[in-house]
Amino acid sequence: MQFEDIQNLGLTKQREVVLQVISDAHEHLTANEVFDNSKKLLPGISFATVYNSLRFLKDAGHIAEISFGGGASRFDRGTHRHDHAICTKCGKLADIEMEHPAELVALAASYSKFKPESLEFTLRGICPDCLAKV
Amino acid sequence: MQFEDIQNLGLTKQREVVLQVISDAHEHLTANEVFDNSKKLLPGISFATVYNSLRFLKDAGHIAEISFGGGASRFDRGTHRHDHAICTKCGKLADIEMEHPAELVALAASYSKFKPESLEFTLRGICPDCLAKV
DNA sequence: ATTAGATTTAGAATAATTCTAAATCTAATT
């Protein structure tokens, strides 16, 4: 877990703010939410710039885009690879930090004939909160 | 691999057609493409009905929705669980038919504290066609 | 035939994302 100085990545102020917002958030925000939060730090920022910045930051590997059936994409500070769990009751999205079984990527690559770059999975199930509510 | 008679699922004609279109397609279609193809079989069908049918068929487990960053959801005949590979060069989407390593779901569930229902992954990499083009 | 409930239709409405053109900024050069 390495400290990354957002002030020093050679980003424009707008991109810095967008990255800051995503880093500070405890949840996975939509583009719209990123926009709302960014305006608090940089009132003049425009919607298009948020989208541009999201694309830029994604291409640069600073953030990751997550999407599920239904609704807008969400964004995630992409400092390292991780997986997701999504609750089929309430829709909550959680991160999973674990190593993959050694053979998983190789197996998937051999089945698909793709040259593998990365693999990420989504676990569908019921989150602890919803389990407790029954 | 079991034969399923689409004519006999107790579906409305519109839902039958939507399911037929998805089953017949060799690729993963967007809602828009499903609509276009459905019109060929049932000219009067409306866009809203295609969306309604997609939701219905998804809830009933006949089809699955797949979404990635960027663009519309795609739909897949969901007769059985499978994974996907997506090409980072050309965007092509392929199915992966393989068993998961035994411990994968249990491991993911224990890390997330979710009660697991299903798990699917996406392999990112370069597809055979793009590899050949270099 | 009647009726209640579900489904479909057409089109409007909303939400998500991208595009456009003009203005601004940045960094490199005079």
Place this chain on the structure above:
DNA sequence: AATTAGATTTAGAATTATTCTAAATCTAAT
């Protein structure tokens, strides 16, 4: 300090994706 080229931002329009609404139609059970 002025000039310039290229990248970025802004504002808002445009496009694309999805959902909603209300009236019409269908279905199955009386």
